[in-house]
Amino acid sequence: MRIFDSHAHLNEDTFDNDFEQVIERAFKKGVKKIIVPGYDIESSYLAVRLSEKYPDLIYASVGIHPHDADGFEGCIDEIEALIKEKNVIGVGETGLDYYRNYSTKEKQVDSFIAHIHLAKKYKKPLIIHTRKAFNDIFAILKKYRGLQGVFHCFSGGEQEADFVQKMGFYVSFSGSITYDSKKLIEALKNTSFDRLLIETDAPYLTPRPLKGRCEPAYIIHTLERISLITGKSAREIADKTFRNTQTLFRLT
Ligand SMILES: [Zn+2]
Numbered sequence: 001m002r003i004f005d006s007h008a009h010l011n012e013d014t015f016d017n018d019f020e021q022v023i024e025r026a027f028k029k030g031v032k033k034i035i036v037p038g039y040d041i042e043s044s045y046l047a048v049r050l051s052e053k054y055p056d057l058i059y060a061s062v063g064i065h066p067h068d069a070d071g072f073e074g075c076i077d078e079i080e081a082l083i084k085e086k087n088v089i090g091v092g093e094t095g096l097d098y099y100r101n102y103s104t105k106e107k108q109v110d111s112f113i114a115h116i117h118l119a120k121k122y123k124k125p126l127i128i129h130t131r132k133a134f135n136d137i138f139a140i141l142k143k144y145r146g147l148q149g150v151f152h153c154f155s156g157g158e159q160e161a162d163f164v165q166k167m168g169f170y171v172s173f174s175g176s177i178t179y180d181s182k183k184l185i186e187a188l189k190n191t192s193f194d195r196l197l198i199e200t201d202a203p204y205l206t207p208r209p210l211k212g213r214c215e216p217a218y219i220i221h222t223l224e225r226i227s228l229i230t231g232k233s234a235r236e237i238a239d240k241t242f243r244n245t246q247t248l249f250r251l252t
Contacts, residue, residue, distance in 0.1 A: 001030035003223065003238045004245040005216045006172055007093075007127065007152045007199035010036045010058070011046040014203045014213055023057065026216035030238065033245070034058050034216055035199075037093045037127050037152075039065035041075045044082050051087035059249070061090035061127050069103035069111035076114050083122050089249040091119040092127030093152060099131035109136065116144055125149040125248050128169075134160050141167060150248060153201045154187060161187040165195045170248055172197035175207030175214060178225045188229055197248070198222055198241045 005026070015022055026034070036051065036058055038044025044062035051060040062082040064072045082088060094115035096108050103111075119126045126149030130137050134156055141147060150170040154161065164171050171191045177184055198219060200207075206214040207221035220234075227234040246252050 001238050002032045003030045004242040005034045006197045006245045008034050008202040008216050011043045022215045029217045029220050031216045037061040040068045048085050059089045063092040063094045066097040066108045067102040069107040072111035090127050091124045093129045095129035096133035097131045098133040157183040158186040158190045161190045170195050170197050172199050174199050174201045175205040175222050178208040
């Protein structure tokens with residue numbers, strides 16, 4: 001089995017002490033590729049550094065998370081410089097988070113649009129984080145043509161999933177699919193096999209029945225739940241989502 005964890009923050013310091021073991025455990029479970037997204041300047045640099053150190057396993061994406069959007073003007077040039085690095089395959093994570101509102105809505109929107117311009121300029125897919133902000137995200141994305149990307153750690157329902165796919169974007173499910181949310185299960189059922197990605201969003205969103213810090217090896221539980229819901233085998237889902245991730249990020 002080969003699994004692509006399309007979103008794991010191995011650039012967080014919770015992995016500092018056992019990084020090698022985390023990677024080894026993931027590899028043993030079949031995780032052969034991992035995208036490590038940045039969420040601010042420091043974590044974006046670290047993602048690039050990890051992709052250089054583990055070129056067969058890790059790809060980097062660089063961006064400013066909506067939580068950190070308030071100061072984005074001061075960092076966006078550095079993000080642009082990082083996009084040009086060899087193993088950087090995407091722009092983000094970026095997006096809108098009206099659930100936590102750690103940054104003002106205005107700055108989140110401005111930062112998101114700045115990331116869209118970078119994605120267009122460098123022809124890289126967007127990694128989008130959205131919570132309670134689908135209407136604004138869709139309204140902004142509709143203004144641009146030729147964009148590609150993924151709605152990571154999808155949190156919408158059937159309609160939102162539909163809209164994401166109609167725009168040509170991918171839908172990525174994390175451990176939260178194991179939390180028995182009816183809405184999310186309907187979203188998954190409404191996601192085409194050709195648009196499906198999987199991720200851990202480690203160290204967050206640990207799939208049930210596991211507890212504690214999430215790591216890429218745990219993706220097996222997410223895979224099994226998706227298998228149960230869709231009626232396809234875990235192997236089939238792993239292989240298809242692997243190829244979908246390669247297609248979206250142009251890795252072949
Ligand atoms: Zn993330």
